[in-house]
Amino acid sequence: MTNASAVEIEKKIEKIIYRTALALDDNDWKSWFDLCDDAFFYSITSFSPEINKKMTYFSGNKKELVGLMDMLPKHNTDHSPLHRHTSVYTVEVADEGQSAKAISSVTIYQNMLDGINSHLDSGESRLFVIGKYFDEFKIEDGNPKFLSRETKLDNRRLDKGSHWPL
């Protein structure tokens, strides 16, 4: 593998992370899944200094996620859209360009629509959660696909109406 191709892959990985953020902002699950390998595994975790343990708040493979997304309209979730701000901090390509890992920071804002009293609350933007994405990629023909994403949250206080994916 030449240096140039490693740089190219890094660029592609940055792009795919940003494209995912856009797709998630738009609730465009299909575009997101298209960027994921069939073996994709997603989880939301957090470390709690209160109980001094790492916790898993949510986890599922691609099949389970697809099923859950299909169910979404039937669920009574908060309708306030989420907006992500992501910065890719590191990308490490390995295995002769066959795989890569990336760490990005993520801040998610909630633009209120429902709220307790939408008459007052709608339109306001609130900081929703902060954390980091730990992503793993499979690279085929120079094209990265998500193998896994762990969203490590700093929040342990998550008020009612929390929703996913983040």
Added chain:
Amino acid sequence: MGQIVTNDGQNVSGSPKNDSLNDTLKRANEAFIKEQQNIFKNVWVPVCHESELLNPYDFRTSSIGNDNIIICRAPDGKVNALLNVCPHRGMLIERRPQGSFLEGQASGNPKRITCMFHAWQFDMRGNCVYVAREKEGYQDRFCKDDAGLRRLRCSVGFGGFVWVNMSDQPVALLEEWIGGALSPIMRQISSSPLEVVHYHKEIIQTGYKDEILNGLERNAGLAANLFFPFGHFASHNADEKTVPNGENKFPAPNATKSVKVNLFPGYIFHLSGPTLHVSTITPVSQNQVMVENRGLAPTSDSEQERLARSKHYNSIFGPFRPLKSEGPTPNGKPESNSPELSKHYNEEWVRWMEKHYNENGSLTNRVVAQGQKANPNLESEASGPKVVVVGASHAGIAFADKLRKNNFTGPIAIFDRQVGGPMERPPLSKGFLLGGGEIVESKSLLRQKKWYKTNKVRLKTQSIVHSVDTKQKTITVNNGVVVNYDKLVIASGAKPRELPDTVGVANAFTLRQPSDANAIRQAANNADSVVIIGGGYIGLEVAASLRKKGMVVSVIEAAERILARVASKPLAEHFQKLHEKHGVNIFTGIGVDKINHEDGIFAGVVLSDGNEIKADMLITGIGVFPDSKLAADAGIETQREDGGAILVDEAMQTSVKDVYAIGDVSIRRDQSLAVESVHNAQETASIAAAAITNNALPAIQTPWFWSDQYDTKLQSVGIVPVGESDIYQVARPGKKEGGISFWSYRDENLIAVEVVNDPATYMEARQCLDTKQSPDPKQISNRSYSPIDSGGARS
């Protein structure tokens, strides 16, 4: 002020409609405070799980109501709960949610809880083990042994949870409180050690009660309900109609049974399939509650088992669980699919809020029985009749002391509503107010902690005695704890009179209890000026103390002179000059027409001549009235039908046999004037102790009293009948400069002596009055004339 205008343009500011909105908000807030006081300070709260503080020196912080608490594991493995508030200045000590004291911190030594403010240190049991500059700063007035963190009642159990009760005297032991409520899941959750593997919290914008009642909706699918005492209930999806008695092991990762136990007022233990979910509430305001969610699993789980449980837990209780569309409830109100559950819960809530805790008698009996179990010391260590004292101040403590000195061996229990060890009252208007520097309250304790232990006197603070049943010979304390007595001694003292216009005004105080003095001291640290209404001893002592602090002090006395009810005219003139010399503005013969305040904060007073005095704080010292309501409500005779002091005979017994009254709350039937002094408290205590132990009643001494103002010490013996025109005073120069005494006579008979800065003369005066001698009034002004054995006998 803003105006409130309705849609149709009407101005409703100040209209009854508008008032009623304010009233509703006020009532809601009052109810919230009452809930905190009546319910949360008295119930058993599962504050955390033992796995959150696994090792010695580990800790976890939490809060119950508005009290911050810390739970720590001692080196012997025992878990203790302590108030997380430093006894030095009341600062919050530990701020982290969880951690360990094993290693030293930047501001603390290893194995110690260290307060970052002045470095006082405590061990894992809350004992104070180090006070910075103890010897240099406090000499012998204070010892760290007296200054521990407040220990709270704490038990570990029922699946390894740490349960804390803020009350020193809970209505029931933990086991009694939970009763059978957790029995449907008890075998499973106690079969193997558990650990918390999941934690998240949420703030919900609704009152805690609505949150709990709303949650009953989510009981759908849990068909059978079981009801338990204290408002607990359980619902489950098993076939049995009775308590499901699960297997003696934690449910397997594929289990499907669901049993949900609601412990009053909002602690839920839900054994749902393979996981235990425990949610606890902490009310934040009347419309906000924090819910903490914990998921637990056996420590012995394999990775595979843990994963399966975690998936199940997250799908039902996790923060990213899909919320099922349940459809709105009609009119948005919480409507339970089990109205009996809401009813059961609400009935318990009403019982606590109205304190009808002995409503049907059954609970009262339970509590009595359990109370005796809970206090074995009382019954087993001592034998003889049981003496119960209401009020742990000068009279109550002196009484217990005398009783033991008279070789009384029965149990003695003293109840007081105050927080902390009983303190002397006299310093509260004197040196205490100057504190805030190095003066520590503990030097003013009436007795050190050891005294109670040595004398087997059980002191119960923060315990309000609500009623006395003289027929059953019981008193009821706090939330319905019933205590029986053979002899009851009421030493409930007196309460300061208040001016109605000052009630609810910030920075306006009266002074009686240590907490009042603390509040005054704190306010004075941020104030430049003070108005004191009342020129009696307390008013003048406070004036001297605050003047010493450099404040501008104005004293307003309605009578023609200061000390009008309690001292002779020449003594009052002496003190008036003393205060004026120190720069106090004294106004006599003038009333207060109006209390001014801005936004509820005291701003000044308008005098009856129209002049206004502006000041930052106000202290009202216009006398006291006996706190005799408890006795009057129990049918014990008081001076007047609507109150006054409790009438007692020469042995301090009230109109009811075996009920005695002592100190400021009592007055002998043959006495016309109540004496409110430490001496009277001690003397009446000695008499009652003698009567109860069948000893000869001690002789009544001439009353004495003292007062300290600046560097002037007043000692007085005998009572000056201030209103009587045939009384006259003769001044006698002191032995040293600045000393003087005023001898009050009726004809040739000595009645009382007031001595300023001359202790030797005070001793002589006391001897004269105790031995009924009257030195010659014509010669007493001569310093070389000795008042003792001068030949004058009193008639």
